[in-house]
Amino acid sequence: MEITRTFDILDNYLVRFPEKQDALAAKKNGSWITFSSKEYVKNANYVSCGLLQLGISKGDRILSVSNNRPEWNFLDMGMSQIGAVHVPVYPTISREEYQYILQHCEPKIIVVSDKSLHDKIRPIAENLLPGTTIFTFNDVPGSRNFDEILRLGESSEAEYLPRVQEIKKSITPDDLLTIIYTSGTTGNPKGVMLSHRNVVTNAKGARNIHWYNNQHKMLSFLPICHVFERTINYHVQMEGIGIYYAENLGTIGDNLREVKPELMISVPRLIEKVYDKIIGTGKSLPYIKKQIFFWAVNLGLKYDYVLKGSPFYRLQLALARKLVFSKWQASLGGNLGLIVVGGAALQPRLSRIFGAAGIPTVEGYGLTESSPVIAANNMRTGEVRVGTVGPVFENVEVRIAEDGEILTKGPCVMMGYYKDPEKTKEAIDEEGWLHTGDIGILVEGKYLKITDRKKEIFKLSSG
Structure with missing residues (x-):
């Protein structure tokens, strides 16, 4: 079936993956709790009905501040089905930023994950x-719980679900889906308005860069309020890939070994930490094993995703994978076949060494304003160039301006900045080109390489 709005993903589940048992999963009290595709759809419908009972209308804003969890998806899909606008916000921003965002978007409802965020917001x-209602996902004394919305929806489903279906019919791909606030180095955050079309076309484009399907799993740990993780979440749901939410950054290693996923989205800093930990282990090995370990590492640093090396190199690599790199794979769950990295530049040596280890690790690039992916290295087609962010994404155009700035155009380009037409005009020119603020070149006329920032704005490897 054709998906043109994010909530069409729910109908897609019922048509293509009705027996999917682990559409979403999270760890609770030491055990992984899964939600089937049918349970996901049911809970999203309960949220839609519950929100209607609470007086939420099309266009109303609902703000969420939460960790990654299945309930975030119930809320997200539930509000999108009735045309409410999701405003997901980082749990780690300052009090001043929360104050600005709340004042700027004026949410009718706020949903937070836990007591600390509740007490802060x-x-x-x-x-x-003063009229805004706050709900919490976790049990917080003195606060209304998210389960209340679900119970409201369940008790009134017979009355309200027909109304939900009517509202769904009225929502077009060009309707506003979400407002995502981006923080710059100066000034107040800007509210990026993205439509269903913006996000859905970008999510669809990702299907051409890998080979995974409803038999596979992804571990999700980057904040789902970030457009990169969020759009990829929509994408893997379209493909029926199970999404397992890591407990926190400190448990990623354990969660990888428990879940054994095939796919993961990351930022460079995590890859750097994993590499440093592995190298630290290698340094502590007995002499002979240490020599073999670093022979494999040095071999891996010469790895090329396309050329693969001479027959002798490939023979050595096969031996290195058996003796050394198999242990790297096991430490990351044993099945990890693709890590896509965004948010900051990935050191080329890390892409090469993990590729040699049989864990392809490649870069993508984009902005919140482009929903977000503009370019990505493509393992499925073999279009991979280490040191670049890959070929331009499906349904996306790129042009390099005279001053070297990367310009992009396509259905992924934002609707504009919320309540800020002047900033919108600065970002998107009269011909519809989004000015990224990044300087770049096209290597071999095809592979986008970021070389500089037009403005001196620094981004750390944590993204």
């Missing part, structure tokens, strides 16, 4: 928006 909301 509630005084701000009560001061600025």
Whole structure:
């Protein structure tokens, strides 16, 4: 079936993956709890009905501040089905940023994950928006729980679900789906408005860069409020790939070994930490094993995704994979076949060494304003060039301006900045080209390489 709005993913589940048992999963009290495709759809419908009962209408904003969890998806899909606008916000921003965002988008409802966020945001909301209701995913004394919305929806489904279906019919691909606030180095955050079309076309484009399907799993740990993780979440749901949410950054290693996923999205800093830990282990090995370990590492640093090396190199690599790199693979679950890295530049040596280890690790590039992917290395077609962010994505155009700035155009380009037409005009020119602020070149006329920033804005490897 054709998916043109994010909530069409739910109908897609029922048509293509009705028996999917692990559409979404999270670890609770030491055990992995899974939600089937049918349970996902049911809970999203409960949220839609519950929100209608609470007086939410099309265009109303709902703000969420949460860790990654299945309930985030129930909320996201539930509100999108009735045309409410999701405003997901980082749990780690400052009090001043929360204050600005709440005042700027004026949410009718706020949903937070836990007590610390509740205690941080509630005084701000009560001061600025006294009529706003706050719900929490976790049990927090004195606060209304998210389960209340689900129970409201369940008890009134017979009455409200027909209304939900009517509202769904009225929502077009060009309707506003979400507002995502991006923080710059100066000034207030800007609210990027993305439509269903923006996000869905970008999510669809990702299907051509890998070979995974409903028999596979992804471990998700980057904040789902970030457009990169969020769009990829939509994409893997389209393909029926099971999404397992890591407990936290400190448990990623354990979670990888428990879940054994095939796919993961990351930022360079995590790859650097994994590599440093592995190298530290190698340095502590007995002399002979240490020599073999670093022989394999040095071999891996020469790896090329396309050329693969001479027959003698490939023979050595096969031996290195058996003696050394198989242990790297096991430490990351044993099945990991693709890591896509974004948010900052990945050191080429890390892409090469993990590729040699049989864990392809490649870069992609984009902006919140482009929903986000503009370019990505493509393992499926073999279009991979280490040191670049890959060929331009499906349905995306790229042009290099005279001053070297990367310009992009396509259905992924944002609707604009919320309540800020002037900033929108600065970002998108009259011909529809989004000015990225990054300087780049096209290697071999095809592979995008970021060389500089037009403005001095620094981004760390943590993304």
